[in-house]
Amino acid sequence: MLILGLSGGLGHDSAACLVHDGVLVAYAEEERFCRKKHAYGEPPVLSLLNCLSQAGVAFEDIDLIALSWDPQKAEELGILEKFKKHPVLSGKKMPTIISVSHHLCHAASAYYLSGFDDAVILVMDGQGDDISTTVAYGKNEHIEVKQEYGISQSLGFFYSIVSDYLQLGASGEGKLMGLASYGESVYDFSVRLTEDGYEIPIGEPDSSLGLEDKYNKLTRIWMKEMYRKFGDPPKRIYSNNTLYGGLNYTVEYSKKHKDIAASAQQALEDTIVHLCQQTIRQGNSKNLVIGGGVALNCTTNGRLERLGIFDEIFVLPATNDAGGCIGAAMIASKERSVLPVKGRLKTPYWGISYDDNHISEVLNKLGLKYNYSSDICRQTAELIDRGKVIGWFQGAAEMGPRALGNRSITASPASYDSYVKVNQKIKFRESWRPLAPSIMDEHADWLVEEAQYSPYMLKAYTVKEERRQAVPAIVHVDGSTRPQTVRSEVNPVWHQLIAEHYKLSGIPLIMNTSLNTRGEPVCETPYDAIKTFYTSAMDALAVGNFLIEK
Ligand SMILES: [Fe+2]
Structure with a gap:
């Protein structure tokens, strides 16, 4: 049974997913494709197309649509009507649509995964x-x-x-x-x-x-x-x-x-x-x-x-709310007697991986000068160590609002100047806002007290007193930090980049913030990354195995 889950009925964070026989097989967030942060008022149509492509199925293969909201309670927002009437779906037979209560969707997304x-x-x-x-x-x-x-x-x-x-x-x-x-x-x-x-x-x-x-x-x-x-x-x-x-x-x-x-x-x-x-x-x-x-x-x-x-x-x-569609589809699956398959989320990286052929085609079309790197991790780590701020674009995008090493801006955690540059000349954020690190999971206790595996940057820890001076760019005013602990089996390329930085500097972490400028959603395509690079003060962009420097 193939179920399409949809989020966005409350007017923001629309997203789509596909659950096949109780297993999540595709997931995408609308804001990444429509290029409007939180996708306010946008029905999850581009994310639907992305999911169909991820799963290699057609809209006609979908048995059921599950909404993560009650359209009666959110009817004035009309997202469902916008979805059904979208030109992309014109002439297509709509499968049965059911709705699952919004909080049950949140509960199911998190619990089953x-x-x-x-x-x-x-x-x-x-x-x-x-x-x-x-x-x-x-x-x-x-x-x-x-x-x-x-x-x-x-x-x-x-x-x-x-x-x-x-x-x-x-x-x-x-x-x-x-x-x-x-x-x-x-x-x-x-x-x-x-x-x-x-x-x-x-x-x-x-x-x-x-x-x-x-x-x-x-x-x-x-x-x-x-x-x-x-x-x-x-x-x-x-x-x-x-x-x-x-x-x-x-x-x-x-x-x-x-x-x-x-x-x-x-x-x-x-x-x-x-x-x-x-x-x-x-x-x-x-x-x-x-x-x-x-x-x-x-x-x-x-x-x-x-x-x-x-x-x-x-x-x-x-x-x-974006992730609610997963719970909607899993609850719908359960109601159709196909039990959701419980299991720890193996990867946060969903969507299209843009390969080097695709990336070089974009670079060539834009007439940009770039270099192929035979060791992009080593070369990027050297730039980080020299105090440069780097855009980092690899593989498929992360689910959720945190950059987890595939659509990131990174710099040395030792450089306070980099912190200022990222906040003020790249992200255009308030000068007092903190930046966070990504650290090799096996070295997490180098940085924080009571380190635990924290792969999604969703828990704050206290930085050890004796480390604070070494990594001023990622320590908040109260001595806290919000690390992503990275395991090589989850993201080998990102882990390798941090490991190369560790070899050069003796510090097993790098700064990590999302690859976007203020008010923009996180980049999805190589084109988005290149645009973000040239409209901010980043020094270099590592996109696939290519390096562009200013
Ligand atoms: Fe919600």
Whole structure:
């Protein structure tokens, strides 16, 4: 049975996957192809085509379509209608379409790909199908939902409102987490821990409202509360961007603002830890699976790991809404009596691998000068060691928002200048935001305390005191870092690059951030990589086995 899973019904992060007889065989995210970050309002059509090509099947071979949202609850966004009416699908017979509740999709994506035989499953996001937090248990192929929280209790929205108040944008949760490290937790938020969970007693939007209206109403209630508690937010100072066009803005953060960020992070962490401790008391499992967008909060994930109450914690790299389509297809498979095949995700690298023939054709068409390298890892490592910042494009793209060594920008972790250059002249990010490393898994304890395998850059650790001076580019202000630990059996080329850098410098890690500039999705094709290279201050681009230098 071939099932097409689709994400994107909530208006962002649309994606497609194919599950064949319970096994994930293809996965792609729309933003990589339509070149709009988060693919706002875009139906998952280009990602569908990519999946068909990955799996070598035709649309007509699909037996069933499973949506990771309820189209009744998100009908005003009309993503399903846009999908069905897309010219690419014109004249094609649509298979039966079913929908799976959004949080069950998050839970299933993470649980089935964790490979655990049993697990506590915690799903937290803004909202999906009117649910914002779910506590469930997985046992073999069965998932039982134990507790659900409505939209007014959304930890995702709470964090997003604080982010918006601090002028980081409603989708600036990652920035808020970075800013939190500069402050102290001194403020109380209206998130109360209770005997059986938590509550946010701040007001309920009218249940008869549509999705958008409900969200807007809730946002207004919470933002009003932020103003009441903290007064006016920090000001944006605008200026003409005479270099790239458009408007620039900067925000000066006072101690109070940084403390608000730290307090919000603390409230989020305390609530999640509390929920986890409760599940442990109920004694259902010692494994934890976290899903939904809130699971991107690597500071919380790191704290959960250090807490030591779970034997193992799994977070799917595509824990955001994009990955929900996998759960939708697997649940649909189960409902058609084909049990999803459980097993630990073997690779985060899905999609097309562009070979050297394809890459050289693109380079030649663009009339670019380039060199073939017989040892691209060694040559790139030498450039890194000389303080250069390199675009790195190899194999198939990563699933999820983190670059994991196939679409990365890399530099020496020893060079603070590289940190400044990457933040300010390549990613055009706020100067205070941290950058992360990729480290050989076998040497992870060189860098951090209590090192564990962390292949998806989703857990924060404390950098050893004695290493901080050696790698200033990847240590955050609070001494934390969010490493990717790399095993050669998962990504041999990326591992080899780090190993070459280790041979030259004695440091078994390199800086790693995603290959894109501000506001852009991560690169998909060699053309995207070349464009990103020439519109930023990168020194060289290693694309396949070719090297372009400025
Ligand atoms: Fe979600």
